[in-house]
Amino acid sequence: MPLGYDLPLGYDLIVQQLIPGYASLARLAVALLAASPRASSSGAAVLVAGCGTGAELVEARAQRPDWQLTAIDPSAEMLAASQQRLGVESISWRQTTVEDLNADGCFAGALSVLVLQSLPDDGSKLAFLTALARSLEHGGQLVLVDLMAPERSTLQSQVEAAWMGFQRASGLNADPHDLAPLTQGLHPIGEARLTALVNAAGFGDPARIFQALGYEGFLLQRRP
Numbered sequence: 001m002p003l004g005y006d007l008p009l010g011y012d013l014i015v016q017q018l019i020p021g022y023a024s025l026a027r028l029a030v031a032l033l034a035a036s037p038r039a040s041s042s043g044a045a046v047l048v049a050g051c052g053t054g055a056e057l058v059e060a061r062a063q064r065p066d067w068q069l070t071a072i073d074p075s076a077e078m079l080a081a082s083q084q085r086l087g088v089e090s091i092s093w094r095q096t097t098v099e100d101l102n103a104d105g106c107f108a109g110a111l112s113v114l115v116l117q118s119l120p121d122d123g124s125k126l127a128f129l130t131a132l133a134r135s136l137e138h139g140g141q142l143v144l145v146d147l148m149a150p151e152r153s154t155l156q157s158q159v160e161a162a163w164m165g166f167q168r169a170s171g172l173n174a175d176p177h178d179l180a181p182l183t184q185g186l187h188p189i190g191e192a193r194l195t196a197l198v199n200a201a202g203f204g205d206p207a208r209i210f211q212a213l214g215y216e217g218f219l220l221q222r223r224p
């Protein structure tokens with residue numbers, strides 16, 4: 001992801017101004033996973049896929065210091081920012097995509113926040129979700145948060161106007177070029193398509209647990 005702002009502080013400020021609910025996303029995602037049947041166990045192994053600057057890791061450390069965390073990201077820049085924030089100790093860091101991780105059945109739970117949206121629906125989304133499902137124990141859960149394509153078109157122009165209003169009210173005045181990695185080249189899909197993809201990947205149906213305008217969070221369980 002080419003970035004036009006400093007990491008990690010520039011990214012963290014911009015995402016909070018750009019993405020409604022971002023400030024609560026990591027907290028919610030970790031709290032949900034911590035309440036899941038498998039990741040609730042003491043010392044559970046948890047994967048943070050696409051850790052970026054480390055928001056989910058900060059929350060995971062705070063809420064579940066006992067978790068054995070593995071943090072992955074293909075971007076050396078993002079991984080370095082995350083390591084700078086959390087320190088290199090006590091987290092297993094890997095510079096890789098989920099697809100190349102090769103960690104079958106290793107994790108009791110996983111988090112993927114704002115990652116799937118950047119992959120095209122040309123087999124890439126399915127490969128990503130399949131690799132995530134495989135990395136989980138049977139019955140393990142994934143918290144997936146992403147920008148979704150609208151399915152209720154009559155409300156769409158109002159939702160888009162509200163999103164612009166949210167950004168103005170949040171004081172967002174970044175150069176649009178700097179926002180490109182977060183706003184351009186995204187491939188959001190609707191819930192029906194997401195359901196088809198996650199079922200094909202090895203998960204049960206997605207349960208929506210979060211929505212703020214177009215950003216939605218789902219709980220997915222690897223089929224037993």
Ligand SMILES: C[S@@+](CC[C@H](N)C(=O)[O-])C[C@H]1O[C@@H](n2cnc3c(N)ncnc32)[C@H](O)[C@@H]1O
Pocket residue numbers: 001015049050051052053054055056072073074075078096097098099112113114115118128182
């Ligand atoms: C928009 S950032 C989100 C970072 C963080 N999860 C957050 O919510 O702030 C998306 C991250 O996913 C990473 N990423 C992209 N493709 C990936 C893949 N196939 N597997 C794992 N991470 C990926 C990118 O390098 C980037 O750091």
